[in-house]
Amino acid sequence: GAVVSQHPSWVICKSGTSVKIECRSLDFQATTMFWYRQFPKQSLMLMATSNEGSKATYEQGVEKDKFLINHASLTLSTLTVTSAHPEDSSFYICSGVWGGEEPQHFGDGTRLSIL
Amino acid sequence: KNEVEQSPQNLTAQEGEFITINCSYSVGISALHWLQQHPGGGIVSLFMLSSGKKKHGRLIATINIQEKHSSLHITASHPRDSAVYICAVSGNQFYFGTGTSLTVIP
Numbered sequence: 437g438a439v440v441s442q443h444p445s446w447v448i449c450k451s452g453t454s455v456k457i458e459c460r461s462l463d464f465q466a467t468t469m470f471w472y473r474q475f476p477k478q479s480l481m482l483m484a485t486s487n488e489g490s491k492a493t494y495e496q497g498v499e500k501d502k503f504l505i506n507h508a509s510l511t512l513s514t515l516t517v518t519s520a521h522p523e524d525s526s527f528y529i530c531s532g533v534w535g536g537e538e539p540q541h542f543g544d545g546t547r548l549s550i551l
Numbered sequence: 552k553n554e555v556e557q558s559p560q561n562l563t564a565q566e567g568e569f570i571t572i573n574c575s576y577s578v579g580i581s582a583l584h585w586l587q588q589h590p591g592g593g594i595v596s597l598f599m600l601s602s603g604k605k606k607h608g609r610l611i612a613t614i615n616i617q618e619k620h621s622s623l624h625i626t627a628s629h630p631r632d633s634a635v636y637i638c639a640v641s642g643n644q645f646y647f648g649t650g651t652s653l654t655v656i657p
Binding site: 479 | 594639
């Protein structure tokens with residue numbers, strides 16, 4: 437089946453650092469990528485939707501200047517958490533889809549811990 | 552009130568039992584998704600459906616658009632089915648249920 441590779445899987449860094457998370461679709465072209473955040477024992481929360489070559493659409497309450505999303509190609513999207521703080525510690529997951537009627541294919545997630 | 556409600560929140564079953572997880576939603580949708588999240592966090596999309604019924608192995612998903620309700624069934628459950636099952640709906644926005652934590656005991 438379709439594979440989405442997310443990297444890194446685990447990040448620990450100091451407060452104030454910017455962290456970049458990559459999401460690659462390995463065997464399909466992801467016209468749309470989704471970025472999610474999940475806090476412990478809570479469900480997924482959609483942060484933003486990005487279409488290749490366009491600016492990302494952010495969900496209400498998600499700071500676009502803090503969570504920079506780039507989807508420059510059909511196989512790569514990145515999420516950069518700028519000037520990360522402990523409250524940004526969470527599990528971040530991406531997913532890609534190549535058509536409106538197709539299911540999403542998820543990355544394995546990135547555990548971000550800000551000290 | 553959440554746009555997507557799942558029940559039960561937690562479920563423990565003996566190996567071999569037939570399992571049903573329910574999902575009700577209150578918004579207009581274009582599709583409903585059933586996702587499986589394993590303890591390590593990885594998520595797999597099990598089904599995406601907009602009408603009727605889909606089957607994949609021991610998993611069956613049904614949806615009733617008029618009643619705004621979907622069910623996920625697992626036949627002959629196995630310990631490896633232990634995971635959190637999440638119902639999500641997509642339309643103008645994505646809405647997620649809070650998940651059903653399933654534990655299948657050998």
